[in-house]
Amino acid sequence: MNLTVQPADLPANSPHEGDHPAAPAPRWVKPYGDTLDDGRVQLSFTLPVALDDVAKEGARRLALAMGLEEPSVAHAEDIGQGFSFFVVYGQCAHRIDLSTVQVARPEFEVLPKERIDALIAERMGRKLVVIGACIETDAHTVGIDAIMNMKGYNGHKGLESYHQIRAINLGAQVDSEVLVARAIEEHADVILVSQVVTQKNIHLDNLTRLADILEAEGLRDKVILVVGGPRISHELAKELGYDAGFGPGSYAEDVASFAIHEWMQRHAA
Amino acid sequence: MAPLQLDAGRIARARDSARRIARQVFDEMNAFTTTTVERATLRLMGIDGIDEHQVPLPNRVVSHLHERGLLAHGAAALVAGAMAQHGLSAQQVAERICAGTLALERPRDERAARRQADAVAQAMCERITARRAERDAQLATLGQGPTPWLYLIVATGNIHEDVKQARAAAQQGADIIAVIRSTGQSLLDYVPYGATTEGFGGTYATQENFRLMRAALDEVGRQVKRYIRLTNYCSGLCMPEIAAMGAMERLDMMLNDSMYGIIFRDINMKRTFIDQFFSRMINGHAGIIINTGEDNYLTTADAYEAAHTVLASQLINEQFAYLSGLTPELMGLGHAFEIHPGMDNGFLWELAHAQLARQVFPEATLKYMPPTKHMTGNIFKGHVQDALFNVVSTLTQQNIHLLGMMTEAIHTPFIQDRFLSIQNARYVFGTMRELHGEIEFKAGGQIEQRAQQVLAQAESMLAEVQRIGLEAAIGRGMFAEISRSATGGKGLDGVVAKADDYFNPFPARMLGGQAERAAA
Numbered sequence: 001m002n003l004t005v006q007p008a009d010l011p012a013n014s015p016h017e018g019d020h021p022a023a024p025a026p027r028w029v030k031p032y033g034d035t036l037d038d039g040r041v042q043l044s045f046t047l048p049v050a051l052d053d054v055a056k057e058g059a060r061r062l063a064l065a066m067g068l069e070e071p072s073v074a075h076a077e078d079i080g081q082g083f084s085f086f087v088v089y090g091q092c093a094h095r096i097d098l099s100t101v102q103v104a105r106p107e108f109e110v111l112p113k114e115r116i117d118a119l120i121a122e123r124m125g126r127k128l129v130v131i132g133a134c135i136e137t138d139a140h141t142v143g144i145d146a147i148m149n150m151k152g153y154n155g156h157k158g159l160e161s162y163h164q165i166r167a168i169n170l171g172a173q174v175d176s177e178v179l180v181a182r183a184i185e186e187h188a189d190v191i192l193v194s195q196v197v198t199q200k201n202i203h204l205d206n207l208t209r210l211a212d213i214l215e216a217e218g219l220r221d222k223v224i225l226v227v228g229g230p231r232i233s234h235e236l237a238k239e240l241g242y243d244a245g246f247g248p249g250s251y252a253e254d255v256a257s258f259a260i261h262e263w264m265q266r267h268a269a
Numbered sequence: 270m271a272p273l274q275l276d277a278g279r280i281a282r283a284r285d286s287a288r289r290i291a292r293q294v295f296d297e298m299n300a301f302t303t304t305t306v307e308r309a310t311l312r313l314m315g316i317d318g319i320d321e322h323q324v325p326l327p328n329r330v331v332s333h334l335h336e337r338g339l340l341a342h343g344a345a346a347l348v349a350g351a352m353a354q355h356g357l358s359a360q361q362v363a364e365r366i367c368a369g370t371l372a373l374e375r376p377r378d379e380r381a382a383r384r385q386a387d388a389v390a391q392a393m394c395e396r397i398t399a400r401r402a403e404r405d406a407q408l409a410t411l412g413q414g415p416t417p418w419l420y421l422i423v424a425t426g427n428i429h430e431d432v433k434q435a436r437a438a439a440q441q442g443a444d445i446i447a448v449i450r451s452t453g454q455s456l457l458d459y460v461p462y463g464a465t466t467e468g469f470g471g472t473y474a475t476q477e478n479f480r481l482m483r484a485a486l487d488e489v490g491r492q493v494k495r496y497i498r499l500t501n502y503c504s505g506l507c508m509p510e511i512a513a514m515g516a517m518e519r520l521d522m523m524l525n526d527s528m529y530g531i532i533f534r535d536i537n538m539k540r541t542f543i544d545q546f547f548s549r550m551i552n553g554h555a556g557i558i559i560n561t562g563e564d565n566y567l568t569t570a571d572a573y574e575a576a577h578t579v580l581a582s583q584l585i586n587e588q589f590a591y592l593s594g595l596t597p598e599l600m601g602l603g604h605a606f607e608i609h610p611g612m613d614n615g616f617l618w619e620l621a622h623a624q625l626a627r628q629v630f631p632e633a634t635l636k637y638m639p640p641t642k643h644m645t646g647n648i649f650k651g652h653v654q655d656a657l658f659n660v661v662s663t664l665t666q667q668n669i670h671l672l673g674m675m676t677e678a679i680h681t682p683f684i685q686d687r688f689l690s691i692q693n694a695r696y697v698f699g700t701m702r703e704l705h706g707e708i709e710f711k712a713g714g715q716i717e718q719r720a721q722q723v724l725a726q727a728e729s730m731l732a733e734v735q736r737i738g739l740e741a742a743i744g745r746g747m748f749a750e751i752s753r754s755a756t757g758g759k760g761l762d763g764v765v766a767k768a769d770d771y772f773n774p775f776p777a778r779m780l781g782g783q784a785e786r787a788a789a
Contacts, residue, residue, distance in 0.1 A: 046685045079688040080440035081433065137453030137469055139534070142642060145569050149750065154609075171535060171751070173456055197452050197470040198680075200426070230646075230678060248646060248678075 023099070030095035039091040041068065051076055051084035059086040067093045104235040106244045108261035113162060116256045120164035123264055127166045130159055130259065131183050132192035133174035136206040140196035141172045143228055147192065147252050156251035165256065176210040180217060188223060190259045195229040203229065204240070211241040224262050226255060272628055273621075273710050273717045279728050280629055283584055286731035290739050291527075291588035298542045302771065304763035305458070306547045307331050307344040309509035310773055313393045313516075313551075314348060314359040314386070317476065319462045326363040327510070328459045333366050334373060341768040342375070345775075349386035350376025359389065383772055390774035393517075394554065400519040401556040404496075407487070411496045417637070417662045417670035418444035419694055420500070424681050426451065426468030428478045432485040437684060439489040439497045442691045445522065445669065447500035448482055450474050455505025455534050456759060460514065470681065474501050474511055479518035498522055500560070503548050504530055506540070506760050512548035516555035522601060522669075523552055526562035527589040528582065531743060532751050533565055537758035538740060547775075549593030554779040559595065560669065561586040564605030564638035566749040572607035572642075573615075576622050577726035578748055579604050583626065584731060585739070587633070594780045597632035601669050605638035606658040610650075614715070616657060621719035623665040624710070629724070637662050639673025651675035652693060659697035664705050670694065 033040025043063070049055045056076050063071030068090025075087040111119070120128050132148045134141055146153035148169040150160040159167035168186060170179060183191050193210060195203035207227055214220040220241075227237050228246040237245025244258050308327035318326050330348065334340040339347055351362045351373055365371035376382035421443040423431045428448075435446040451468030454461075464481060465473040472478060479501065486497040503511045503523035508530070515523055527545045530536035552559050563579040563586070570578065583602040590600050604626050608615040626635055640654045655673030662670050672690045674682045682690075710716050734742040746752035 044685065046683065077688075079437065079685065081437035083437060083684055085685045085688060137451075139452055139455070141533075142568055149569065151571060151750070172533065173453065173535075200469060202452075202469045 025099060027098040028095050029098055031092050037095075039069070039093070039095075040089065041092050042087065042089050044085070044087045046079065046083050046085050048083055050082050051078035055084050056086070059084075059088060063088045063090050069093050104233070104238060106234055106258050108258050110254055110257045111260075113157060113253055113256075116253065116260055117162055117164040119260050119264075120162075123260070123267075124164075127164050128190065128256075128259060128263065129166045129168070129186055129188045130190040130192055130255075131168045131170065131179070131186055131188040132159075132194070133170035133179050134172045134194045134196070135174055135176055135179060135210055137173060137202065138195055138197050138206065139172045141194070143196055143230070144169060144171075144192070144194035147194075147228060147250070147255055152252055154251070156253060158252045159256060162252075162256060176206075176213050179210065180213050180219065183223060184217075184219070189263060190224045190226060192226045192228065192255065195227065195232065198229070198231045203231065207240050207242070215241075224259055224266075226258065228255070273624055273720045274712060275625070275628060275721060275724055279724055283581070283724070283728040283731050284587075286728070286735040287581070287584035287588045288591075290585055290731065290735050291592055294542050294739050295546065295589070295592050298539060298546065300767055301539065301543050302340075302343065302765050302767050302773070303509075303540055303543050303760075304331050304335070304340070304765070305507050305544055306509050306773075307334070307340060308507075309513040309547060309551070310343070310345050310775060311348065311359065311363070312510055312513045313775060314345065314389045315393070316348075316359050316363045318360070318363075320367050323462065325459050325462060326360075326367060329367050330363050330373075335765075337373065339373065339375070340765050342770060343767070343772045345386040345390070346376060346379065346382040346772045347373045349389060350374075350378075350382035352389075353378075353381055353385045379770075383774070386772070387774040387778075390778050394775075394778045397516045397555050400517070404519055404521065404556065407490065407496045411490055411494055413496045413498075414442075414444035415698075417667045417694075417698065418498070419691060420445040420447060420636075420669050420671040421687055421691070422447045422449050422671075422682070424449035424471040426470075426472050427466040428464050428472050428481055429466065431472050431478075432482060434684060434687070435482060435497075436485060436489045438687050438691070439486065439493055439495075441688050442695055443497065443672075443687075444495065445498040445500055446482070446486060447522075447524075447671075448472050448474070448478070450502045455502070455530065455536075458506045458760070458763065460507050460510050474514075476514040476518060479514055479520060483518050483520070498558075500524070503552065503559070504562075505534060506530075506536060506544075506763070508541075508544040508548040509551065512551035512555075512557075515557060516551050519555075520557055522558045522560055523548075524562065525549060525552060525559040526603075527586050528743065528748060529562035529565060531753050531758065532749050533562075535753065535758045537761040537764070538743065538753065538755050539764050540758070540760035543764065545589065546593055549590060549595060550776060550779050553590075553594040553596070553599060556599065558599050558601045558634050558669075559590065560601040560636045561603045563603045564607070564636075567605050567607040568642050569749045569751060572605070572609070573612065573618055575750075576618070576723045577730055579622070580625065580629065580723060580727035581730045581734070582748060583630065584727070585734075587630065597630070598634055600630070600633045601636040602626065602630055602633050603636045603638060606640050606661060606673075607638075607642050610640075610643050610654055616661070617716050618719055619657075619661050620664065621716045622723060623661050623667065624716070625720040625723055627665045627667070634668040636669040636671065637667040638671050639677075641673075641677050644673075644675075644677035646678055648675040648679070651677060652689070655690065656693055656697055659694045660701065663698050663701050666705055 030039045071090035149158045152158035232245045234245045311327040421438045423434045449471035452470040461473045464477045490497045498521035500522040503525040530541045652675040676686045
């Protein structure tokens, strides 16, 4: 993480910032409770000890060590088997300059369904083929279904409902080899994978495996490779060698807009 | 709550369609066995353990029989024949097969072999009956929590950590502990062995893990003076084997759906129907409450529009359960609170659906599942969604209440997530304890009309399924909007047509008179 974090007591314009005359004006922020810059935050956690005065004071000191000033333990409760639960409030000592924050995101315009269909018809002259799956051990199809199935999610229709998209949803626990074989068979333009289970970072292994197989098959440059899931960011996706990553709050039109944008980029010549 | 006015004729017609649907599948599938049914049979005969490559001995013996073209006769008499001939235990027979010092063949004296197999089966059935009696005795001395029972999941991947979390959960008020399985186990065509400490999104279901958790829950149950029920997952490619292991280790509940594997795990239909019959039979004999998976339909289909598919599936699951000898109180028919929170009057429809299930299955041990699909990273709103779910559960007197977690959309629960969830449910259940007896549904009101509508839709759906057959109905995606074909999916290679002289000693012993009633 390259976030510029500064304790609040440093002057806002420290000398080295003057070395970059083109730098945008700083935009310092810190958490807001009920007054600007009060820095108020809440957090809750469990300590693996039974509740007593020592545990409670320990929780407060832990909050201090986390950078919270004047921490107070609003609630402490013994939750059995030698565990205690705390709700703590405090004032965050840090602040951040938003002008220095850069977020990786795919560069494309999100279009409505009709425009996407029209664009595919006009530029591709055939249907865009999207093949999707939850790969390897992942059995949780809620994400891939939300993007691909007719019904979609939250009133956003899924890819199956697009006239110019052939959407093939292979569902849960699809081996990477099976997905790649089907992608070849169906002449897929886009491979869309979902990873929901992230315990012990298994999703990273799964995603890397798929990317490696595509590379080995000489297909990596021929398909648009996209991943989605609750713990997926575009930045992470790029690191893993994917073309785009979609996190929570993404809908079919986001994925479809990216796909046709990327296809046009690749076929610009 | 004073019941909704429902058309009893409609319920009877829907139930009759479901009975015919299940019966047709049962009759067609009765001509087949599967590799895992035979492995379960061997486990019940006492074969356990693994070879030097971690392959379970039941798999080795079944492969051996398969290679020799003998599996169609049923593994039981073949192994029993070798037991009688060589004076060995079933385990010793398996060990010698693995060592290559014994090859199974048709018994010289088929009748003696069958007698031997039946004697082994009798001993196992008595052992399972004794475990069932142990449960009854503990329930009598310790008692149990009031319904809705609080059902909590542990899923660390490490059985020893699971034990810690389960103890904490029981102490906080859980009545039921479910150890979720490692993701992917449902597609393993064998059951892992021994205590396991590595899993993804859950912990492997092994007999040793069952034993460790059972012992821990018995111990904490004595401390909290409440019997704590243990649940695992009797689904996937090894359904009957998991049932056998659970029966031996006194599990109390098993997730065990007749169609879940087909629809959500792309397991072959034939394989699933055959396996579910045998596994349910074992569960019934062991007094294990099955939990069906209708809640899952609503994670893919819309909870309002597809409400009738849940009722239709519950009726089918009920009839399959009767065929396997289960009594209604062992039927944990599933449904869920999954209507979009933004829908106007969504709470009324949840109430209608839950009350409908209660009235159509008055004796069943209904299992009610919390919101998952519309849970977000906003844990504060999620906690409110869960509270509303808790309200419906107590008002409609559900039995098994899977606790919602406010962090549902984020991670496997932290220890404090479980604590807060139990606190939420106990608060709602306590403060509304007798509310259900104090209020009535308005006759002809919106809730009643909605329940009648869902019932009517379920009735016509079941009539259609009866007309085209369950296989075709699944092919058309009538459940969960997912389509599966009869010849597709995993595990079809493990389906074996029974020879005319196929023999298995367990159905006669486990079903007893119920088999005849089911066959009538």
